[in-house]
Amino acid sequence: MNTLRNRMEPDRMDERKIQDIIKLKKEKNALILVHNYQIPEVQDIADFLGDSLDLSRKARDTDKDVIVFCGVRFMAETAKILSPAKKVLLPSYQAGCPMADMVTSEALRDFKAREPGWKIVCYVNTSADVKAECDLCVTSANAVRVIRNYPYDRFLFVPDKNLGSYVKDQVKEKEIRLWDGYCHVHARLALDEVKKAKKIRPEAQLLVHPECEPGIVQMADEVLSTNQMLKFVRESKAKEFLIATEEGILYRMQKENPDKLFFPASRSLICPNMKQTRLSDVLNSLRYDQYEISLTEEIIRKAGIPLDEMLKYS
Ligand code: 13P
Ligand code: SF4
Numbered sequence: 001m002n003t004l005r006n007r008m009e010p011d012r013m014d015e016r017k018i019q020d021i022i023k024l025k026k027e028k029n030a031l032i033l034v035h036n037y038q039i040p041e042v043q044d045i046a047d048f049l050g051d052s053l054d055l056s057r058k059a060r061d062t063d064k065d066v067i068v069f070c071g072v073r074f075m076a077e078t079a080k081i082l083s084p085a086k087k088v089l090l091p092s093y094q095a096g097c098p099m100a101d102m103v104t105s106e107a108l109r110d111f112k113a114r115e116p117g118w119k120i121v122c123y124v125n126t127s128a129d130v131k132a133e134c135d136l137c138v139t140s141a142n143a144v145r146v147i148r149n150y151p152y153d154r155f156l157f158v159p160d161k162n163l164g165s166y167v168k169d170q171v172k173e174k175e176i177r178l179w180d181g182y183c184h185v186h187a188r189l190a191l192d193e194v195k196k197a198k199k200i201r202p203e204a205q206l207l208v209h210p211e212c213e214p215g216i217v218q219m220a221d222e223v224l225s226t227n228q229m230l231k232f233v234r235e236s237k238a239k240e241f242l243i244a245t246e247e248g249i250l251y252r253m254q255k256e257n258p259d260k261l262f263f264p265a266s267r268s269l270i271c272p273n274m275k276q277t278r279l280s281d282v283l284n285s286l287r288y289d290q291y292e293i294s295l296t297e298e299i300i301r302k303a304g305i306p307l308d309e310m311l312k313y314s
Helices: 004-008 012-027 052-061 073-082 105-114 143-149 161-170 191-200 214-219 226-235 249-256 279-288 297-313
Strands: 030-035 048-050 066-070 087-089 119-123 136-138 154-158 175-178 205-208 240-244 261-264
Touching: 012 030, 012 279, 030 052, 048 052, 052 066, 052 073, 052 297, 066 073, 066 279, 073 087, 073 297, 105 119, 136 143, 136 297, 143 161, 143 297, 154 161, 161 175, 161 214, 191 214, 191 240, 205 214, 205 226, 226 249, 240 249, 249 261
Parallel strands: 030 048, 030 066, 066 087, 119 136, 119 154, 154 175, 205 240, 240 261
Antiparallel strands: none
16 A cells, blocks of 8 residues: 555646646636545546535535546435536546435435425435425535524434434424434444554544444544534644545545554445545546536536525525
8 A cells, every 4th residue: 555655745646637627627617526435546637625514515616617536426416417618527427326225206206295394404415306396405514503503403414323312312392303314434434443553542522424334433532524524634743643534535534644543443434436436537537527427407406506505694
């Protein structure tokens, strides 16, 4: 495996690709958005690196013509919904999110027909079709605040039961029903594994993403989205951190905080979908305008409603 040092010094092949990406990016007036879980080489070419909330704001506010989204499909779709006049490209066609696929628009239409009177709140990790059936959207960074501020008391939360159960715990005054979805990467992390890791490093601050199961969330020193973790470690006086989220974030943490130590809560915290995008995919994306996100006007209009509500109440 590469060390941090040689990852930061690209080899000659990579250097060539990086120069080509920079040149094409300028020619096409493009912006490269990169999620915190992407591979180091791709993180290093980002115009903006961030979590789902931060990147959707960047997509909304950019004046560039093209957005290259290095992440997974629902993120690129969100960028398209918030910036419909732009060309949005997803460099790796197959980069999806299995959790987002655990709820469908048909299932939500069925639910609404059977049980009216519930507002449907979706995690941003959902398809555009699903968002089009929802009232409100949240990310891991703002879910508690948005649901607390939204003037309604009964919600169905889709699809992540772990994030939903964390919100339910924090917003006790509202009634929240949970869908049976989960992130297979975060849900794979076992409580015993975290206890063992904490025993080995008792001094380390345990930072947990709310997609982890409730037992692990309860053990956490802090429950945070990926950007919130980055801010926390920057500002903390602690020197050691145990990170319970996808391992891609450790590269950025170590790079930004060379005097601190970061350990993954488990070696199995790897999202294969987030690892699909390579420098050559970004280059081909700019070269051939691939793979363009295309959504109907109706879906863009309807899916924009829960996203606008989220931005209003966060
Ligand atoms: P963040 O919004 O915290 O970056 O999380 C996105 C995600 O997919 C977590 O698995
Ligand atoms: Fe989806 Fe989980 Fe991968 Fe995030 S880490 S993209 S929630 S599968």
